Amino acid sequence: MMITCTRPDGAEWVAADLGFLLHKNPGRVQVFEQSYGSAHVVYPEATDERCTAALLLEIDPVRLVRGKSGGATEFSLGQYVNDRPYAASSLLAVAISTVFGTALHGRCAQRPELAETALPLRIELPAVPCKGGLELVERLFAPLGWQVAATPLALDPAFPDWGESHYVRLELTGTMRLARALTHLYVLLPALDGSKHYWLSADEIDKLLRAGEGWLSAHPEREWITRRYLARRQSLVRVALARLAEIDDATPEQLDAVEEAVDEHEPAPKTPPLAVARRAAVVRTLRELGARRVLDLGCGEGALLRELVEHREFGEIVGVDVSVRALRVAQRRMERLPAWMAQRVHLHQGALTYTDASLRGFDAAVLMEVIEHIDPPRLAALERAVFGAAAPRAVLVTTPNGEYNTLYESLPAGRFRHTDHRFEWSRAEFGSWARAVADNHGYTVRFEPIGPADDRHGPPTQMAIFARDAREGEPS
Structure with missing residues (x-):
């Protein structure tokens, strides 16, 4: 990572005073030992007009996993052969905190006025x-005052x-306090990476809220950032979102929709949240149909199974x-249930x-x-597998209503609610x-709205309820 400061005319x-803010002398190369390797600070340039400080991490993959317990993973070498030495991640965020901690907290004893200067x-x-x-990088950094230049990196330059x-190669340009800039990186780099190299405890919530003070609660992607920074640990995410809700006078209940639907861009609606209303509509319809044996196709982590x-x-x-x-997540959910519940659920890959x-x-x-996650050319294969081969007596399909976006x-404009x-x-x-599918496979179909409907744009979620036409009999 390189941080460059340019002196405006008349300042x-x-x-080169950047060295005071970072508390690192531009005239020396400095090395700081970390639990996973070493962090080096060098200044490629340091003049009155322009100064660049570089933070370089040297990752030792053996030290990174030393002391960790647990069984072998599906790819055991993955803990040694990975992108950690090459990509900005929680390792860099920790280095920012330990190496540039004084600057991160906005302190500078020798130049206090500079610490408060944009x-x-x-x-x-x-x-x-x-x-x-x-687009995701733009959505995260642009609202914070950065001009964003992101360039995709080839999978292998030798094989275009x-x-x-x-x-992506990322370049951020803006005018702001150095402390504020470092807090953006401290929070958003782990969020983009989506994982942490250390065990998360409740203290992590305090770290997030301290670093995000003054900007996270107002960020349009705050729920996504919170979830990703906390590595989707729902117990921590719920507390963090509730505390953020107190900051801007929103209610925790208004944020439940984001906890329920991972990475969706739904705003937090009034009760019930859309994800809750969706599951309730499905369960109610299944009961009305008199279903006894039910398939949850594309069950994910088991939210519907749990209900x-x-x-x-x-x-x-x-x-x-x-x-x-x-x-595996769904299985852990089931293992926490009473035996009379869990024994009725079977998971299938x-x-x-x-x-x-x-x-x-x-x-x-x-x-x-589910269907919106499938490439359109493959929908015909899903249709054959579900309506033709499995051929249940009824099929319920929910999907976002694009008009509501x-x-x-x-x-x-033009973006979907989920990146996938x-x-x-x-x-x-x-x-x-839906009508074409019903005609092709001997079903009738009707439609129901889910969520508060707009007079012009309809409901946020639409559901099709397919029922096998009794006249067709059982498929051969």
Whole structure:
């Protein structure tokens, strides 16, 4: 990471005073031992007009994992062979805190007035993980006053046909206090990376709120930032969001929607949150249909499974997902339940675009917020696998109503609610697809709104309820 300060015309300070703020002498190369290796501070340039300080991390992968316990992972070498030595992550955030701690907290005994001065700064980060793409970086840093220049990095420059990686070269330019700039990096770099290299405790909430003081509570992406900074530890996320709610007089209940729907850009609605209303609508409809054996296709981490199992009439519940990690989370959720609940739930790893004979014969299947994650050319395969091969008696499909997106002030025009969404259909588009599926496979279909409906744009979520036409009989 490089921080460059340029002296404006007429300023009473010189650019090399950056060394006072950072508490590091520009005339010396300094090394600071870290638990995972070493942090080096050097000044490639230090003149009255321009000064650059570079923080370079030297990561020792053995030291990084030393002392950690636990069984072997699916890819045991992954703890030694990874991107930690090359990409900005929580390791860099910790180095900022330990090496530039005085500057991070806005203190400078020798130049206190400079610590309170907005400086022309440029920050360069050669490799930043960003699976959300360039737009995500812009959404995170631009509201804080930065001009953002992000360049995707090739997966391998020697093989351009391989395309781009999920890393970007990031350059931030802005005029602000150095302490404020460092707090932005301290919070947002771990959020972009989405993981921490150390165990998270309740103290992490205090760190987040201290670093985010004066900007995080008003940030349009504060819920996403909070969740990612806390590595999706829901017990910590709930407390942090509640404390942020107190800062801006919002209620914790208004923020529940973000806890319920990971990475969605839904604003926090009045009760009930959209994610809660969605699950309630699905459960209610399944009960009205008299379903006993239920498939949750694309079950993720088991939020719907957790509610289905509360109802004894659902005698057999099967959750299917392609993600092994998500299924492990769902399994842990089930293990915390009483035995009479957990024994009715079975988890199954599989892709929804492939037929699976074990999924035949169920009363109902649910595809809750799933189809929009599938590339349109593969929807036909999902249709064959679910409606043709599995052929449950009823199928419930929920998906965002793209027309409603214009009502989300924090969602830029043309953007989807989730970075992984391939499409978000209008009511007409969803209706056309659903009716074609019903005709192709002997179902009737009706539609229900979920969430508060707008007179012009409709509801935020739309649900199609497919029922097998009794005249068609059982599929062959």
